[in-house]
Amino acid sequence: MYERHGAELWEHFLAGRLRAAVHARVPLAEAARAHEIIEGRGKLGKVMLIP
Secondary structure: OHHHHHHHHHHHOOOOOOOOOOEEEHHHHHHHHHHHHHHOOOOOOOOEOOO
């Protein structure tokens, strides 16, 4: 069952119908700040490290 739903979700994502919620984009040099955001538990989406 998971495989069927996982495949269906992946198809929606690739078609652009789903998007990941991104709370913050943080430069890799500021990784400590990204950890603070995550540990603060106030985020509403993913915290991305940008190289």
